[in-house]
Amino acid sequence: MKRMIKVLLILAATVAAVAALAITAGATELKTGIGIVEASGGLRLRSQASTSSDILSTAHNGDNVVVIRQVGDWYLVNYNLKIGYMHSDYITFKERENIELGYGSVDPYLANIRSGPSTSSGLVDQAGSGAKVFIFGFNCGWYKVKYNGQIGYIRSDLVTLLEKPYCNSGSSSSGSSYSSATGYDDSYSSGSSSSSSTSLGTQIANYGMSFVGYPYVYGGTSPSGFDCSGFVQYIYRQFGYSINRTATAQLANGYYVSYDSLIPGDLVFFGSGSSASHVGMYIGGGEFVHAANSRSGVKISSLSESWYAARYIGARRIVG
Template sequence: MIKPSHLLRAAVLGTVFTAMFTVGSSAATLGAGTVTADALRLRDTPAAEGEILATASGGTSVVVLEDTGNGWYKVNFNTVEGYMSSEYLTVSTTADAALGYGLVDTDGSSLNMRAAAGTSYDTVASIPGGTVLELEGVDNGWYKVTYSGKTGYVSSDYITITTEPDATETASSDLGAQIVAYAEEYLGTPYVLGGNGPNQFDCSGFTKYVYSHFGYTLNRTATDQLQNGVSVSKDELQPGDLVFFKYRTSKPVSHVGIYIGNGEFIHASTNRYVVQIDQMESGHYANVYVYARRIIG
Protein backbone atom coordinates (compact mmCIF):
# COMPACT_ATOMS: atom_id res chain seq x y z
CA MET A 1 0.00 0.00 0.00
CA ILE A 2 1.22 3.47 -0.81
CA LYS A 3 0.48 5.56 2.23
CA PRO A 4 -1.60 8.62 1.34
CA SER A 5 -0.19 12.08 1.59
CA HIS A 6 -1.26 14.54 4.24
CA LEU A 7 -3.69 16.00 1.78
CA LEU A 8 -5.61 12.74 1.63
CA ARG A 9 -5.09 11.20 5.02
CA ALA A 10 -7.83 10.53 7.52
CA ALA A 11 -6.15 8.41 10.11
CA VAL A 12 -7.53 6.86 13.22
CA LEU A 13 -5.72 5.63 16.27
CA GLY A 14 -6.23 1.87 16.14
CA THR A 15 -9.76 2.01 17.54
CA VAL A 16 -10.29 -0.63 20.19
CA PHE A 17 -13.61 -2.33 19.58
CA THR A 18 -14.26 -3.78 23.02
CA ALA A 19 -17.51 -5.33 21.90
CA MET A 20 -15.90 -7.03 18.91
CA PHE A 21 -13.86 -10.23 18.61
CA THR A 22 -11.30 -10.17 15.81
CA VAL A 23 -9.40 -13.11 14.39
CA GLY A 24 -7.62 -13.95 11.15
CA SER A 25 -4.64 -12.64 9.28
CA SER A 26 -4.23 -9.81 6.82
CA ALA A 27 -2.83 -12.11 4.15
CA ALA A 28 -3.75 -11.29 0.57
CA THR A 29 -7.08 -12.72 -0.53
CA LEU A 30 -7.16 -15.07 -3.52
CA GLY A 31 -10.87 -14.77 -4.16
CA ALA A 32 -14.37 -15.75 -3.08
CA GLY A 33 -15.28 -19.40 -2.75
CA THR A 34 -18.74 -20.94 -2.96
CA VAL A 35 -19.48 -24.28 -1.30
CA THR A 36 -20.84 -26.73 -3.92
CA ALA A 37 -21.48 -29.67 -1.58
CA ASP A 38 -24.48 -29.98 0.73
CA ALA A 39 -22.06 -29.26 3.55
CA LEU A 40 -18.30 -28.72 3.69
CA ARG A 41 -16.09 -29.00 6.74
CA LEU A 42 -13.47 -26.46 7.74
CA ARG A 43 -10.42 -28.24 9.16
CA ASP A 44 -7.39 -27.05 11.11
CA THR A 45 -4.94 -28.65 8.67
CA PRO A 46 -5.11 -29.31 4.90
CA ALA A 47 -5.98 -32.98 5.34
CA ALA A 48 -9.09 -35.11 5.79
CA GLU A 49 -7.78 -36.11 9.20
CA GLY A 50 -7.66 -32.51 10.40
CA GLU A 51 -9.78 -31.38 13.31
CA ILE A 52 -13.17 -30.00 12.26
CA LEU A 53 -13.45 -26.31 13.14
CA ALA A 54 -16.80 -25.57 11.49
CA THR A 55 -19.19 -26.75 8.79
CA ALA A 56 -20.43 -24.57 5.94
CA SER A 57 -23.69 -25.35 4.18
CA GLY A 58 -24.10 -25.51 0.40
CA GLY A 59 -24.04 -22.14 -1.34
CA THR A 60 -22.13 -20.44 1.49
CA SER A 61 -19.49 -17.90 0.48
CA VAL A 62 -16.06 -18.03 2.10
CA VAL A 63 -12.93 -15.92 1.69
CA VAL A 64 -10.24 -17.91 -0.07
CA LEU A 65 -6.82 -16.85 1.20
CA GLU A 66 -4.50 -19.34 -0.46
CA ASP A 67 -4.31 -22.39 -2.72
CA THR A 68 -2.10 -24.80 -0.77
CA GLY A 69 -1.46 -26.81 -3.93
CA ASN A 70 -2.50 -30.19 -2.54
CA GLY A 71 -6.24 -30.15 -3.14
CA TRP A 72 -7.00 -27.74 -0.30
CA TYR A 73 -7.68 -24.05 0.04
CA LYS A 74 -6.86 -21.97 3.07
CA VAL A 75 -10.02 -19.99 3.79
CA ASN A 76 -11.69 -17.71 6.26
CA PHE A 77 -15.21 -18.78 7.19
CA ASN A 78 -17.13 -16.65 9.70
CA THR A 79 -13.84 -15.18 11.02
CA VAL A 80 -12.27 -18.62 11.54
CA GLU A 81 -9.29 -19.57 9.40
CA GLY A 82 -8.81 -23.15 8.29
CA TYR A 83 -8.78 -25.41 5.27
CA MET A 84 -11.45 -26.69 2.90
CA SER A 85 -11.22 -29.28 0.16
CA SER A 86 -10.89 -27.66 -3.27
CA GLU A 87 -13.09 -30.44 -4.69
CA TYR A 88 -16.15 -28.82 -3.16
CA LEU A 89 -15.34 -25.15 -3.63
CA THR A 90 -15.86 -23.03 -6.71
CA VAL A 91 -13.44 -20.11 -6.56
CA SER A 92 -13.75 -16.84 -8.41
CA THR A 93 -11.12 -14.12 -8.28
CA THR A 94 -13.80 -11.64 -9.34
CA ALA A 95 -17.15 -11.99 -7.59
CA ASP A 96 -19.84 -10.03 -5.82
CA ALA A 97 -20.56 -12.00 -2.68
CA ALA A 98 -21.38 -11.18 0.93
CA LEU A 99 -18.08 -11.97 2.66
CA GLY A 100 -18.75 -10.60 6.12
CA TYR A 101 -16.81 -7.74 7.68
CA GLY A 102 -13.23 -6.54 7.57
CA LEU A 103 -11.16 -4.35 9.88
CA VAL A 104 -8.80 -1.82 8.27
CA ASP A 105 -5.51 -3.03 9.76
CA THR A 106 -2.90 -0.36 8.96
CA ASP A 107 -1.26 0.42 12.32
CA GLY A 108 -3.18 3.68 12.55
CA SER A 109 -2.59 4.98 9.02
CA SER A 110 -5.45 5.38 6.59
CA LEU A 111 -6.16 3.13 3.62
CA ASN A 112 -6.85 4.33 0.09
CA MET A 113 -10.13 3.18 -1.45
CA ARG A 114 -9.69 3.01 -5.21
CA ALA A 115 -12.21 3.41 -8.00
CA ALA A 116 -11.33 -0.10 -9.20
CA ALA A 117 -9.16 -3.02 -8.11
CA GLY A 118 -5.59 -1.76 -8.40
CA THR A 119 -3.19 0.96 -7.26
CA SER A 120 -3.25 2.60 -10.68
CA TYR A 121 -6.87 3.70 -10.21
CA ASP A 122 -7.96 6.98 -8.65
CA THR A 123 -8.38 7.25 -4.89
CA VAL A 124 -12.04 7.91 -4.12
CA ALA A 125 -11.81 7.91 -0.32
CA SER A 126 -9.30 7.59 2.50
CA ILE A 127 -10.45 5.15 5.18
CA PRO A 128 -9.07 5.49 8.72
CA GLY A 129 -7.31 2.55 10.31
CA GLY A 130 -9.59 0.69 12.69
CA THR A 131 -12.68 1.20 10.52
CA VAL A 132 -14.90 -1.87 10.08
CA LEU A 133 -16.26 -2.35 6.57
CA GLU A 134 -18.81 -4.71 5.08
CA LEU A 135 -17.09 -6.80 2.41
CA GLU A 136 -19.36 -6.81 -0.62
CA GLY A 137 -17.18 -8.70 -3.07
CA VAL A 138 -13.65 -9.47 -4.21
CA ASP A 139 -11.62 -8.73 -7.32
CA ASN A 140 -8.15 -10.24 -7.65
CA GLY A 141 -7.08 -9.60 -4.08
CA TRP A 142 -9.10 -6.42 -3.60
CA TYR A 143 -12.29 -6.15 -1.55
CA LYS A 144 -15.29 -4.24 -2.81
CA VAL A 145 -16.58 -1.97 -0.02
CA THR A 146 -18.75 1.07 0.57
CA TYR A 147 -17.49 3.88 2.77
CA SER A 148 -19.02 7.31 3.45
CA GLY A 149 -21.52 6.81 0.64
CA LYS A 150 -18.89 5.83 -1.94
CA THR A 151 -18.20 2.35 -3.34
CA GLY A 152 -14.71 1.24 -4.31
CA TYR A 153 -11.95 -1.29 -3.65
CA VAL A 154 -9.35 -1.73 -0.91
CA SER A 155 -6.34 -4.02 -0.89
CA SER A 156 -6.95 -7.22 1.06
CA ASP A 157 -3.36 -6.96 2.35
CA TYR A 158 -4.65 -4.45 4.89
CA ILE A 159 -7.97 -6.02 5.82
CA THR A 160 -8.49 -8.46 8.69
CA ILE A 161 -11.70 -10.48 8.62
CA THR A 162 -13.77 -9.74 11.69
CA THR A 163 -17.22 -10.15 13.19
CA GLU A 164 -19.91 -7.51 12.81
CA PRO A 165 -19.18 -4.72 15.32
CA ASP A 166 -21.60 -3.40 17.86
CA ALA A 167 -24.01 -1.11 16.00
CA THR A 168 -23.59 1.80 18.43
CA GLU A 169 -19.81 1.69 18.22
CA THR A 170 -19.92 1.46 14.46
CA ALA A 171 -22.21 4.45 14.14
CA SER A 172 -19.99 6.57 16.39
CA SER A 173 -16.79 5.44 14.70
CA ASP A 174 -18.20 5.97 11.21
CA LEU A 175 -19.45 9.45 12.07
CA GLY A 176 -16.06 10.44 13.47
CA ALA A 177 -14.42 9.21 10.28
CA GLN A 178 -16.94 11.14 8.18
CA ILE A 179 -16.24 14.32 10.14
CA VAL A 180 -12.52 13.90 9.52
CA ALA A 181 -13.04 13.19 5.82
CA TYR A 182 -15.23 16.28 5.45
CA ALA A 183 -12.73 18.45 7.32
CA GLU A 184 -9.98 17.30 4.97
CA GLU A 185 -11.93 18.61 2.00
CA TYR A 186 -10.87 22.08 3.19
CA LEU A 187 -7.13 21.43 3.39
CA GLY A 188 -5.32 24.48 2.06
CA THR A 189 -8.22 26.88 2.69
CA PRO A 190 -6.81 30.22 3.90
CA TYR A 191 -6.74 31.17 7.58
CA VAL A 192 -8.35 34.56 8.23
CA LEU A 193 -9.14 35.83 11.73
CA GLY A 194 -12.92 35.76 12.15
CA GLY A 195 -13.37 33.51 9.12
CA ASN A 196 -16.48 31.34 9.26
CA GLY A 197 -16.05 29.47 5.95
CA PRO A 198 -16.26 28.03 3.50
CA ASN A 199 -13.57 30.06 1.72
CA GLN A 200 -11.70 31.19 4.81
CA PHE A 201 -11.57 30.11 8.45
CA ASP A 202 -10.07 30.84 11.80
CA CYS A 203 -9.56 27.88 14.14
CA SER A 204 -12.92 27.83 15.91
CA GLY A 205 -14.74 28.97 12.80
CA PHE A 206 -13.38 25.88 11.08
CA THR A 207 -14.46 23.42 13.78
CA LYS A 208 -17.88 25.06 14.04
CA TYR A 209 -18.36 24.95 10.27
CA VAL A 210 -17.35 21.29 9.96
CA TYR A 211 -19.62 20.17 12.78
CA SER A 212 -22.56 22.20 11.48
CA HIS A 213 -22.45 20.06 8.33
CA PHE A 214 -23.40 17.08 10.53
CA GLY A 215 -26.13 18.88 12.44
CA TYR A 216 -24.12 19.91 15.52
CA THR A 217 -24.00 23.48 16.79
CA LEU A 218 -20.76 24.51 18.46
CA ASN A 219 -20.02 27.73 20.27
CA ARG A 220 -18.06 30.27 18.23
CA THR A 221 -14.74 30.68 20.06
CA ALA A 222 -12.17 28.10 21.12
CA THR A 223 -12.70 28.98 24.78
CA ASP A 224 -16.47 28.66 24.47
CA GLN A 225 -16.17 25.36 22.61
CA LEU A 226 -14.74 23.96 25.85
CA GLN A 227 -18.37 23.97 26.99
CA ASN A 228 -19.48 21.73 24.11
CA GLY A 229 -19.54 17.94 24.40
CA VAL A 230 -17.86 15.97 27.15
CA SER A 231 -14.29 15.86 28.36
CA VAL A 232 -12.05 12.98 27.25
CA SER A 233 -8.47 12.19 28.19
CA LYS A 234 -5.67 12.25 25.63
CA ASP A 235 -5.36 8.47 25.62
CA GLU A 236 -9.10 8.15 24.85
CA LEU A 237 -9.04 10.34 21.75
CA GLN A 238 -11.09 9.21 18.76
CA PRO A 239 -11.44 10.70 15.27
CA GLY A 240 -13.66 13.76 15.32
CA ASP A 241 -12.84 14.81 18.90
CA LEU A 242 -11.97 18.46 19.44
CA VAL A 243 -8.43 19.07 20.70
CA PHE A 244 -7.44 22.29 22.45
CA PHE A 245 -4.13 24.09 22.92
CA LYS A 246 -2.93 26.96 25.07
CA TYR A 247 -0.05 29.24 24.10
CA ARG A 248 0.78 32.72 25.40
CA THR A 249 -2.68 33.60 26.62
CA SER A 250 -4.49 34.20 29.89
CA LYS A 251 -7.56 32.46 28.48
CA PRO A 252 -8.20 28.76 29.15
CA VAL A 253 -7.21 27.91 25.55
CA SER A 254 -5.95 29.72 22.47
CA HIS A 255 -6.50 27.20 19.68
CA VAL A 256 -8.74 24.29 18.65
CA GLY A 257 -8.66 21.59 15.98
CA ILE A 258 -10.15 18.20 15.10
CA TYR A 259 -8.34 15.00 15.98
CA ILE A 260 -7.90 12.64 13.01
CA GLY A 261 -5.95 9.80 14.63
CA ASN A 262 -2.38 8.56 14.70
CA GLY A 263 -1.38 11.54 16.83
CA GLU A 264 -2.48 14.05 14.20
CA PHE A 265 -5.12 16.77 14.00
CA ILE A 266 -6.50 19.08 11.34
CA HIS A 267 -6.94 22.79 12.03
CA ALA A 268 -6.98 26.29 10.60
CA SER A 269 -3.39 27.12 11.42
CA THR A 270 -1.63 30.42 12.00
CA ASN A 271 1.64 28.70 11.13
CA ARG A 272 1.18 28.62 7.35
CA TYR A 273 -2.19 30.43 7.50
CA VAL A 274 -4.11 27.57 5.89
CA VAL A 275 -6.11 24.55 7.00
CA GLN A 276 -3.50 21.85 7.50
CA ILE A 277 -2.63 18.65 9.36
CA ASP A 278 -0.09 18.65 12.18
CA GLN A 279 1.38 16.27 14.73
CA MET A 280 0.38 16.67 18.37
CA GLU A 281 2.58 13.93 19.81
CA SER A 282 5.81 15.82 19.21
CA GLY A 283 6.98 19.36 18.57
CA HIS A 284 5.13 22.57 19.37
CA TYR A 285 1.61 21.19 19.68
CA ALA A 286 2.69 18.41 22.03
CA ASN A 287 3.97 21.08 24.39
CA VAL A 288 0.85 23.24 24.33
CA TYR A 289 -1.92 20.59 24.22
CA VAL A 290 -4.32 20.98 27.16
CA TYR A 291 -7.81 19.48 26.64
CA ALA A 292 -10.08 17.37 24.44
CA ARG A 293 -13.86 17.27 24.09
CA ARG A 294 -16.07 14.65 22.44
CA ILE A 295 -19.01 16.12 20.57
CA ILE A 296 -20.59 13.00 19.08
CA GLY A 297 -22.15 10.36 21.34
Protein backbone atom coordinates (compact mmCIF):
# COMPACT_ATOMS: atom_id res chain seq x y z
CA MET A 1 0.00 0.00 0.00
CA LYS A 2 2.78 2.40 0.94
CA ARG A 3 4.58 1.57 -2.28
CA MET A 4 1.43 2.32 -4.31
CA ILE A 5 1.02 5.68 -2.58
CA LYS A 6 4.66 6.51 -3.32
CA VAL A 7 4.18 5.65 -7.01
CA LEU A 8 1.06 7.81 -7.19
CA LEU A 9 2.90 10.74 -5.60
CA ILE A 10 5.73 10.44 -8.11
CA LEU A 11 3.26 10.35 -11.00
CA ALA A 12 1.45 13.41 -9.64
CA ALA A 13 4.74 15.31 -9.32
CA THR A 14 5.69 14.37 -12.89
CA VAL A 15 2.36 15.56 -14.27
CA ALA A 16 2.69 18.84 -12.36
CA ALA A 17 6.20 19.38 -13.71
CA VAL A 18 5.07 18.74 -17.29
CA ALA A 19 2.14 21.14 -16.84
CA ALA A 20 4.46 23.84 -15.50
CA LEU A 21 6.73 23.42 -18.52
CA ALA A 22 3.75 23.74 -20.85
CA ILE A 23 2.62 26.96 -19.19
CA THR A 24 6.02 28.64 -19.42
CA ALA A 25 7.01 27.33 -22.85
CA GLY A 26 5.54 30.31 -24.70
CA ALA A 27 7.65 32.73 -22.70
CA THR A 28 10.97 30.88 -22.99
CA GLU A 29 11.09 29.31 -26.45
CA LEU A 30 12.67 30.79 -29.56
CA LYS A 31 10.21 33.05 -31.39
CA THR A 32 9.54 32.42 -35.08
CA GLY A 33 8.53 35.81 -36.48
CA ILE A 34 6.55 39.02 -36.38
CA GLY A 35 2.87 39.04 -37.29
CA ILE A 36 0.91 41.99 -38.64
CA VAL A 37 -2.84 42.00 -37.99
CA GLU A 38 -4.77 42.28 -41.26
CA ALA A 39 -8.38 42.58 -40.09
CA SER A 40 -10.14 45.89 -40.63
CA GLY A 41 -12.36 45.38 -37.62
CA GLY A 42 -9.83 43.88 -35.19
CA LEU A 43 -8.69 40.40 -34.22
CA ARG A 44 -9.36 38.46 -31.02
CA LEU A 45 -6.56 37.09 -28.85
CA ARG A 46 -7.84 33.88 -27.28
CA SER A 47 -6.71 31.67 -24.41
CA GLN A 48 -6.76 28.54 -26.61
CA ALA A 49 -6.67 27.74 -30.33
CA SER A 50 -10.46 27.78 -30.56
CA THR A 51 -13.13 30.37 -31.25
CA SER A 52 -15.02 29.10 -28.21
CA SER A 53 -12.17 29.84 -25.78
CA ASP A 54 -11.88 32.92 -23.57
CA ILE A 55 -11.08 36.29 -25.17
CA LEU A 56 -7.96 37.86 -23.67
CA SER A 57 -7.76 41.02 -25.77
CA THR A 58 -8.51 42.49 -29.19
CA ALA A 59 -5.81 43.68 -31.59
CA HIS A 60 -6.50 46.52 -33.99
CA ASN A 61 -5.81 46.42 -37.71
CA GLY A 62 -2.10 46.99 -38.35
CA ASP A 63 -1.00 46.02 -34.82
CA ASN A 64 2.06 43.80 -34.45
CA VAL A 65 2.41 40.55 -32.54
CA VAL A 66 5.45 38.42 -31.76
CA VAL A 67 4.75 34.96 -33.18
CA ILE A 68 5.97 32.17 -30.94
CA ARG A 69 4.89 29.25 -33.14
CA GLN A 70 2.07 28.00 -35.37
CA VAL A 71 -0.52 25.62 -33.94
CA GLY A 72 -2.70 24.29 -36.74
CA ASP A 73 -4.66 27.23 -38.19
CA TRP A 74 -3.62 29.46 -35.29
CA TYR A 75 -0.53 31.32 -34.11
CA LEU A 76 0.58 31.33 -30.49
CA VAL A 77 1.59 34.97 -30.04
CA ASN A 78 2.67 37.66 -27.61
CA TYR A 79 0.34 40.63 -28.10
CA ASN A 80 0.98 43.65 -25.86
CA LEU A 81 2.61 41.33 -23.25
CA LYS A 82 -0.29 38.85 -23.27
CA ILE A 83 0.26 35.29 -24.51
CA GLY A 84 -2.58 33.74 -26.49
CA TYR A 85 -3.80 32.51 -29.87
CA MET A 86 -4.80 34.38 -33.02
CA HIS A 87 -6.22 32.86 -36.19
CA SER A 88 -3.52 32.70 -38.89
CA ASP A 89 -5.93 33.78 -41.67
CA TYR A 90 -5.73 37.34 -40.36
CA ILE A 91 -2.00 37.51 -39.66
CA THR A 92 0.71 38.43 -42.17
CA PHE A 93 3.81 36.54 -41.01
CA LYS A 94 7.34 37.88 -41.44
CA GLU A 95 10.61 36.21 -40.44
CA ARG A 96 12.43 39.55 -40.63
CA GLU A 97 11.00 42.92 -39.65
CA ASN A 98 12.18 46.31 -38.46
CA ILE A 99 9.97 46.91 -35.42
CA GLU A 100 10.38 48.74 -32.12
CA LEU A 101 9.34 46.26 -29.45
CA GLY A 102 10.65 48.48 -26.66
CA TYR A 103 12.70 47.27 -23.72
CA GLY A 104 13.26 43.65 -22.81
CA SER A 105 14.91 42.06 -19.79
CA VAL A 106 17.67 39.46 -20.16
CA ASP A 107 16.71 36.19 -18.44
CA PRO A 108 19.81 33.96 -18.11
CA TYR A 109 22.82 34.63 -15.92
CA LEU A 110 24.77 35.75 -18.98
CA ALA A 111 23.65 36.18 -22.59
CA ASN A 112 25.77 36.82 -25.68
CA ILE A 113 25.00 39.76 -27.96
CA ARG A 114 26.36 39.02 -31.42
CA SER A 115 27.10 40.98 -34.57
CA GLY A 116 24.56 38.97 -36.58
CA PRO A 117 21.55 36.68 -36.03
CA SER A 118 23.62 33.52 -35.64
CA THR A 119 25.67 31.76 -32.97
CA SER A 120 28.57 31.82 -35.43
CA SER A 121 28.57 35.64 -35.57
CA GLY A 122 31.12 37.61 -33.62
CA LEU A 123 30.60 38.56 -30.00
CA VAL A 124 29.67 42.24 -29.52
CA ASP A 125 28.93 42.25 -25.79
CA GLN A 126 27.44 40.21 -22.97
CA ALA A 127 24.45 41.11 -20.82
CA GLY A 128 23.71 39.74 -17.37
CA SER A 129 20.41 38.64 -15.86
CA GLY A 130 17.99 41.56 -15.52
CA ALA A 131 19.89 43.81 -17.95
CA LYS A 132 17.64 45.93 -20.17
CA VAL A 133 18.09 45.83 -23.95
CA PHE A 134 16.18 48.03 -26.40
CA ILE A 135 14.67 45.88 -29.17
CA PHE A 136 14.16 47.45 -32.59
CA GLY A 137 14.15 44.53 -34.99
CA PHE A 138 13.58 40.80 -35.50
CA ASN A 139 15.56 38.44 -37.71
CA CYS A 140 14.92 34.69 -37.89
CA GLY A 141 14.50 34.05 -34.17
CA TRP A 142 16.83 36.82 -32.98
CA TYR A 143 16.04 40.27 -31.62
CA LYS A 144 18.06 43.19 -32.95
CA VAL A 145 18.98 45.27 -29.91
CA LYS A 146 20.85 48.25 -28.61
CA TYR A 147 22.81 47.66 -25.40
CA ASN A 148 25.57 49.76 -23.82
CA GLY A 149 25.60 51.98 -26.90
CA GLN A 150 26.24 49.04 -29.26
CA ILE A 151 24.02 47.32 -31.82
CA GLY A 152 23.78 43.54 -31.96
CA TYR A 153 21.56 40.47 -31.89
CA ILE A 154 20.34 38.33 -29.01
CA ARG A 155 18.35 35.10 -29.17
CA SER A 156 14.66 35.79 -28.61
CA ASP A 157 14.27 32.99 -26.07
CA LEU A 158 16.71 34.76 -23.74
CA VAL A 159 14.69 37.98 -23.38
CA THR A 160 11.38 38.81 -21.71
CA LEU A 161 9.50 41.71 -23.32
CA LEU A 162 8.64 44.55 -20.95
CA GLU A 163 6.57 46.82 -23.21
CA LYS A 164 3.97 46.66 -25.91
CA PRO A 165 5.33 47.57 -29.38
CA TYR A 166 5.42 51.36 -29.82
CA CYS A 167 3.55 51.09 -33.12
CA ASN A 168 0.59 49.27 -31.56
CA SER A 169 -2.60 51.14 -30.89
CA GLY A 170 -3.47 49.28 -27.71
CA SER A 171 -6.05 46.65 -26.95
CA SER A 172 -9.70 46.27 -26.12
CA SER A 173 -11.89 43.43 -24.94
CA SER A 174 -15.25 45.01 -25.74
CA GLY A 175 -17.40 44.80 -28.86
CA SER A 176 -20.58 42.94 -29.65
CA SER A 177 -20.42 42.13 -33.37
CA TYR A 178 -18.17 39.10 -33.54
CA SER A 179 -17.94 36.31 -36.07
CA SER A 180 -17.10 33.01 -34.38
CA ALA A 181 -16.25 31.49 -37.75
CA THR A 182 -13.32 33.80 -38.41
CA GLY A 183 -12.26 34.90 -34.93
CA TYR A 184 -12.56 38.45 -36.20
CA ASP A 185 -14.40 41.35 -34.63
CA ASP A 186 -16.00 43.79 -37.12
CA SER A 187 -17.13 46.23 -34.45
CA TYR A 188 -13.87 48.17 -34.62
CA SER A 189 -12.86 50.70 -37.23
CA SER A 190 -9.41 50.38 -38.80
CA GLY A 191 -9.13 54.15 -38.83
CA SER A 192 -9.17 54.36 -35.05
CA SER A 193 -5.59 53.29 -34.45
CA SER A 194 -2.69 55.71 -34.12
CA SER A 195 1.05 55.30 -33.75
CA SER A 196 2.65 56.05 -30.41
CA SER A 197 5.46 58.52 -30.11
CA THR A 198 8.90 56.97 -30.01
CA SER A 199 10.55 59.85 -28.15
CA LEU A 200 12.87 59.03 -25.28
CA GLY A 201 10.36 60.49 -22.84
CA THR A 202 7.71 58.11 -24.12
CA GLN A 203 10.11 55.17 -23.87
CA ILE A 204 10.85 56.10 -20.25
CA ALA A 205 7.17 56.49 -19.42
CA ASN A 206 6.33 53.15 -21.04
CA TYR A 207 9.06 51.48 -19.03
CA GLY A 208 7.67 53.04 -15.86
CA MET A 209 4.24 51.64 -16.66
CA SER A 210 5.70 48.12 -16.88
CA PHE A 211 6.05 48.25 -13.06
CA VAL A 212 2.36 48.83 -12.35
CA GLY A 213 1.37 46.48 -9.53
CA TYR A 214 4.85 46.36 -7.96
CA PRO A 215 4.89 46.92 -4.17
CA TYR A 216 5.32 50.18 -2.28
CA VAL A 217 8.01 50.17 0.42
CA TYR A 218 8.95 53.30 2.34
CA GLY A 219 12.53 54.19 1.42
CA GLY A 220 12.51 51.63 -1.40
CA THR A 221 14.49 52.20 -4.60
CA SER A 222 14.23 48.85 -6.42
CA PRO A 223 11.59 46.54 -7.93
CA SER A 224 11.41 44.67 -4.61
CA GLY A 225 9.72 47.84 -3.28
CA PHE A 226 9.57 51.52 -4.28
CA ASP A 227 8.60 54.74 -2.59
CA CYS A 228 7.50 57.60 -4.86
CA SER A 229 10.86 59.29 -5.41
CA GLY A 230 12.74 55.98 -5.38
CA PHE A 231 10.50 54.79 -8.21
CA VAL A 232 11.19 57.68 -10.60
CA GLN A 233 14.88 57.68 -9.63
CA TYR A 234 15.12 53.97 -10.47
CA ILE A 235 13.35 54.37 -13.83
CA TYR A 236 15.61 57.20 -14.93
CA ARG A 237 18.71 55.36 -13.75
CA GLN A 238 17.95 52.55 -16.22
CA PHE A 239 18.26 55.13 -19.03
CA GLY A 240 21.55 56.54 -17.73
CA TYR A 241 20.14 59.59 -15.89
CA SER A 242 21.03 60.36 -12.29
CA ILE A 243 18.43 62.36 -10.37
CA ASN A 244 18.15 63.30 -6.71
CA ARG A 245 16.73 60.94 -4.10
CA THR A 246 13.81 62.75 -2.45
CA ALA A 247 10.78 64.39 -4.06
CA THR A 248 11.72 67.87 -2.86
CA ALA A 249 15.32 67.45 -4.03
CA GLN A 250 14.09 66.26 -7.44
CA LEU A 251 12.44 69.66 -7.92
CA ALA A 252 15.97 70.86 -8.67
CA ASN A 253 16.52 68.33 -11.48
CA GLY A 254 15.85 69.13 -15.13
CA TYR A 255 13.90 72.25 -15.95
CA TYR A 256 10.44 73.64 -15.30
CA VAL A 257 7.54 72.91 -17.67
CA SER A 258 4.02 74.26 -17.45
CA TYR A 259 0.98 72.07 -16.86
CA ASP A 260 -0.23 72.69 -20.42
CA SER A 261 3.13 71.59 -21.87
CA LEU A 262 3.46 68.20 -20.14
CA ILE A 263 4.77 65.31 -22.23
CA PRO A 264 5.40 61.65 -21.28
CA GLY A 265 8.43 61.24 -19.02
CA ASP A 266 8.01 64.57 -17.20
CA LEU A 267 8.05 64.42 -13.40
CA VAL A 268 4.94 65.79 -11.71
CA PHE A 269 5.06 66.98 -8.09
CA PHE A 270 2.52 67.36 -5.32
CA GLY A 271 2.83 69.15 -2.00
CA SER A 272 2.78 72.69 -0.71
CA GLY A 273 4.82 75.72 -1.72
CA SER A 274 8.38 74.71 -2.58
CA SER A 275 8.18 71.40 -0.72
CA ALA A 276 7.09 68.20 -2.50
CA SER A 277 5.57 65.35 -0.55
CA HIS A 278 4.91 63.16 -3.61
CA VAL A 279 6.19 62.69 -7.17
CA GLY A 280 5.13 60.67 -10.19
CA MET A 281 5.88 60.36 -13.90
CA TYR A 282 3.51 61.79 -16.52
CA ILE A 283 2.46 59.24 -19.17
CA GLY A 284 0.10 61.34 -21.30
CA GLY A 285 -3.66 61.80 -21.42
CA GLY A 286 -3.72 63.63 -18.09
CA GLU A 287 -2.39 60.55 -16.25
CA PHE A 288 0.77 59.66 -14.37
CA VAL A 289 2.38 56.50 -13.01
CA HIS A 290 3.66 56.52 -9.43
CA ALA A 291 4.41 54.47 -6.34
CA ALA A 292 1.28 55.55 -4.50
CA ASN A 293 1.15 53.86 -1.10
CA SER A 294 1.41 50.50 0.66
CA ARG A 295 -2.19 49.62 -0.30
CA SER A 296 -1.93 50.32 -4.03
CA GLY A 297 1.77 49.98 -4.86
CA VAL A 298 2.76 51.31 -8.28
CA LYS A 299 -0.36 52.49 -10.11
CA ILE A 300 -1.68 54.95 -12.68
CA SER A 301 -3.70 57.94 -11.52
CA SER A 302 -5.26 61.02 -13.08
CA LEU A 303 -3.99 64.53 -12.43
CA SER A 304 -7.63 65.60 -12.24
CA GLU A 305 -8.34 63.44 -9.18
CA SER A 306 -9.23 65.78 -6.34
CA TRP A 307 -6.32 64.89 -4.03
CA TYR A 308 -3.70 65.40 -6.72
CA ALA A 309 -5.36 68.41 -8.36
CA ALA A 310 -5.46 70.25 -5.01
CA ARG A 311 -1.77 69.53 -4.27
CA TYR A 312 -0.14 69.85 -7.71
CA ILE A 313 2.85 72.21 -7.44
CA GLY A 314 4.67 71.79 -10.75
CA ALA A 315 6.59 69.61 -13.19
CA ARG A 316 10.18 69.11 -14.30
CA ARG A 317 11.51 67.76 -17.59
CA ILE A 318 14.61 65.57 -17.33
CA VAL A 319 15.05 64.69 -21.03
CA GLY A 320 14.30 66.57 -24.23
